[in-house]
Amino acid sequence: MNLGTRKLLDRSFTALGIGSIVIMAMTLLIVLVPIVTNGLGALVFKGTIEHRKMLAAEFNRGDRAELERQTALADSSRKPVYAMMAAFEQELTGMDEPRRQQYQQQYAQVRSAIQTLLGPIPGDPLPALTRSQYGQTRWEKAEERLHEVLYEKKWDYSNPDAPAKEYSVSRAAGFEGTSLVKLFPYVEKNIDRMLMPEWTLYWGFITDSSVDAHIFGGIWPEIQGTLFLAIGAMLFAFPLGVVAAIYFTEYAREGFFTSVLRSANSTLAGVPSIVFGLFGLAFFINTLKVSESKSVLAGSLTLAIMILPTIIRAAEEAILSVPKTYKEASLSLGSTKWNTIVTVILPAALPGIITGGVISLGRAAGETAPIIFTAAVSVGSAIGLADVFSSPTPALSWNIYNLASEHEAASEIRHVQYGMVLSLVTIVLLLNLSAIVLRARISQKLKG
Amino acid sequence: MKLFKKIFLGAAVFGLVASTDAFAAGNKIVMDGSTTVGPIAKAFASSFTKSTGVQVTVSESGSGNGAKSLINKTCDIANMSRSMKDNELAAARGKGVNPVEHVVALDGLAMIVHPSNRVNALSKAQIRGIYMGRYTNWSQVGGPNAPIVMIQRESNSGTQDSFKELVMGKENPISKRAETQASNGAIKSRVASTPNAIGFVGLGFADNSVKALLVDGVEPDARTVKNGTYPIHRALFMYTNGQPSGVVKQFIDMPKTAEGKQIISEIGFVNYY
Numbered sequence: 059m060n061l062g063t064r065k066l067l068d069r070s071f072t073a074l075g076i077g078s079i080v081i082m083a084m085t086l087l088i089v090l091v092p093i094v095t096n097g098l099g100a101l102v103f104k105g106t107i108e109h110r111k112m113l114a115a116e117f118n119r120g121d122r123a124e125l126e127r128q129t130a131l132a133d134s135s136r137k138p139v140y141a142m143m144a145a146f147e148q149e150l151t152g153m154d155e156p157r158r159q160q161y162q163q164q165y166a167q168v169r170s171a172i173q174t175l176l177g178p179i180p181g182d183p184l185p186a187l188t189r190s191q192y193g194q195t196r197w198e199k200a201e202e203r204l205h206e207v208l209y210e211k212k213w214d215y216s217n218p219d220a221p222a223k224e225y226s227v228s229r230a231a232g233f234e235g236t237s238l239v240k241l242f243p244y245v246e247k248n249i250d251r252m253l254m255p256e257w258t259l260y261w262g263f264i265t266d267s268s269v270d271a272h273i274f275g276g277i278w279p280e281i282q283g284t285l286f287l288a289i290g291a292m293l294f295a296f297p298l299g300v301v302a303a304i305y306f307t308e309y310a311r312e313g314f315f316t317s318v319l320r321s322a323n324s325t326l327a328g329v330p331s332i333v334f335g336l337f338g339l340a341f342f343i344n345t346l347k348v349s350e351s352k353s354v355l356a357g358s359l360t361l362a363i364m365i366l367p368t369i370i371r372a373a374e375e376a377i378l379s380v381p382k383t384y385k386e387a388s389l390s391l392g393s394t395k396w397n398t399i400v401t402v403i404l405p406a407a408l409p410g411i412i413t414g415g416v417i418s419l420g421r422a423a424g425e426t427a428p429i430i431f432t433a434a435v436s437v438g439s440a441i442g443l444a445d446v447f448s449s450p451t452p453a454l455s456w457n458i459y460n461l462a463s464e465h466e467a468a469s470e471i472r473h474v475q476y477g478m479v480l481s482l483v484t485i486v487l488l489l490n491l492s493a494i495v496l497r498a499r500i501s502q503k504l505k506g
Numbered sequence: 507m508k509l510f511k512k513i514f515l516g517a518a519v520f521g522l523v524a525s526t527d528a529f530a531a532g533n534k535i536v537m538d539g540s541t542t543v544g545p546i547a548k549a550f551a552s553s554f555t556k557s558t559g560v561q562v563t564v565s566e567s568g569s570g571n572g573a574k575s576l577i578n579k580t581c582d583i584a585n586m587s588r589s590m591k592d593n594e595l596a597a598a599r600g601k602g603v604n605p606v607e608h609v610v611a612l613d614g615l616a617m618i619v620h621p622s623n624r625v626n627a628l629s630k631a632q633i634r635g636i637y638m639g640r641y642t643n644w645s646q647v648g649g650p651n652a653p654i655v656m657i658q659r660e661s662n663s664g665t666q667d668s669f670k671e672l673v674m675g676k677e678n679p680i681s682k683r684a685e686t687q688a689s690n691g692a693i694k695s696r697v698a699s700t701p702n703a704i705g706f707v708g709l710g711f712a713d714n715s716v717k718a719l720l721v722d723g724v725e726p727d728a729r730t731v732k733n734g735t736y737p738i739h740r741a742l743f744m745y746t747n748g749q750p751s752g753v754v755k756q757f758i759d760m761p762k763t764a765e766g767k768q769i770i771s772e773i774g775f776v777n778y779y
Contacts, residue, residue, distance in 0.1 A: 186765050186769045186772055352565070436566050437563065438564070439555060469715065
């Protein structure tokens with residue numbers, strides 16, 4: 059091959075490499091940017107006075123005096139709305155039958171739209187569900203609801219061959235000639251004063267429990283559950299994995315038995331995680347009965363089995379990469395085999411072992427399938443450390459799925475779901491970062 | 507070995523922080539099962555924890571899983587949107603479990619379509635025809651010229667069993683072309699985003715992102731389900747092992763209290779008591 063071709067090949071290979079790295083970075087950006095921006099929306103948003111009322115009532119937080127002042131202010135601008143509604147209700151009773159029926163249904167829609175926007179209408183009995191005790195707590199949702207107050211969504215079915223088209227009809231036009239017609243421009247104009255949006259930093263999203271099935275409040279029980287599960291899995295898997303790796307590298311004689319064990323280990327690493335989940339349910343809960351119900355313990359054990367092969371492989375590689383001369387020097391000084399392993403080989407292999415461990419920790423935190431049947435619930439409070447043996451827990455990975463598909467108000471609380479995704483990504487990222495830092499520090503210590 | 511000390515110290519501090527936080531009141535209730543009963547169970551749980559301090563956890567994994575959990579004694583209450591089948595009862599007895607049925611609420615299966623669909627009403631026979639695969643185009647039942655995308659629930663679902671029993675009948679299997687979704691919420695969002703779809707969900711899940719059809723000319727709402735004129739109606743259950751006692755009994759009795767009734771109707775289901 060002449061020099062020109064070789065150079066060309068070399069260059070094109072470099073270009074290919076750079077290209078794939080750029081594509082990877084862009085994919086990461088495309089995935090991460092919406093997660094971060096939407097996820098931050100759960101923490102930083104324009105909160106209305108309803109949000110502050112909710113915080114004061116449910117979490118006893120915020121400046122009471124200031125809240126009372128604001129509530130009084132907001133109520134004074136809401137008053138005309140309720141007065142107009144009361145006046146129209148009066149007017150309804152005086153109408154003749156066909157007209158009344160015509161308006162009654164339309165009015166019921168307006169009334170419920172106002173209720174979702176501003177909260178319970180004064181004089182109505184207090185709703186039992188926390189979600190209906192407050193109006194819209196987030197400004198962007200309030201704007202959507204305002205649109206529903208002002209316009210009615212209708213579908214145009216006139217063309218039988220084409221799918222129907224959506225169009226909006228002004229509700230005000232429907233009430234032409236009645237006293238209610240003034241309500242709509244008033245609400246539109248004074249919505250700011252009625253809801254008093256302010257930029258809010260809601261730290262409680264991380265530290266609060268959820269209220270009324272994640273409609274309000276935070277995700278602390280999920281974060282705590284995730285940490286418990288991941289750390290619990292580590293407590294079981296890490297010592298076991300390291301011991302197994304020591305056995306494989308230092309004690310096991312190469313033979314049929316060892317190679318079977320090794321390939322079993324590799325196979326285990328490739329088993330889909332849902333299989334571990336079902337195994338955990340059948341073995342730990344139904345057969346061993348480690349707990350009465352799903353529990354953090356059962357979930358941790360299942361996750362531990364899942365990450366065990368990775369830990370064993372990582373530890374094995376780390377131990378094998380310790381130079382043979384270390385071991386020989388130690389043995390020649392009269393040290394026993396066990397003493398050599400503990401004082402010479404393990405410390406030298408520690409950076410590699412810990413890196414493998416922390417990466418597995420990240421995987422344990424992010425897995426959904428193994429905990430569906432063994433630990434995760436869709437609603438529950440934060441559990442104490444004493445309860446890990448008996449109580450199931452919510453966990454980020456499972457609750458993200460639950461909020462995305464099963465929750466009855468899934469489309470209303472997308473921000474919570476994104477907040478959970480961001481928290482999970484952050485937890486895994488922090489774990490991996492700490493692995494890198496830890497590794498660097500230990501290597502430095504070993505060198506110096 | 508300073509590093510090990512540091513790690514241990516960190517773990518100890520973490521443990522201490524976690525243990526000071528929210529110690530359970532000694533009592534707890536574990537619930538598993540139906541995604542239809544889920545919203546009621548979650549709302550009950552939230553109000554129950556607030557008033558009594560008892561920790562309540564709710565899993566939504568389908569009625570079949572609820573029954574299995576009760577049989578394996580891994581839950582206190584199994585939420586089910588159908589009554590227990592004979593083979594489940596037999597399995598329960600075999601394991602020394604005595605399932606006791608409690609009605610929580612009434613529910614109508616709302617047949618939902620995309621709001622852009624001009625069809626407003628179907629008869630039970632038409633719905634059966636659609637799911638058997640006899641009608642494959644909306645124009646055959648008075649709709650636009652578009653293929654019907656039918657959506658069903660997984661085999662684990664009590665809602666699926668109710669649908670089969672109340673609409674299909676024993677000898678009419680659901681067509682193999684039907685698409686399967688794993689929860690009420692998933693069916694709702696699939697229908698809300700698919701103009702030609704039809705699906706069925708519990709009454710409490712039907713909101714204005716989808717259109718609930720009149721069945722045999724009757725609108726699904728609290729009144730028609732309560733008086734039985736809406737043809738696809740059923741009861742929702744909670745099962746316990748033996749007669750409940752203590753906090754579990756208190757929880758099971760919630761649908762009879764004024765607050766419980768209010769919660770059920772606010773979520774969109776129908777009171778039984």
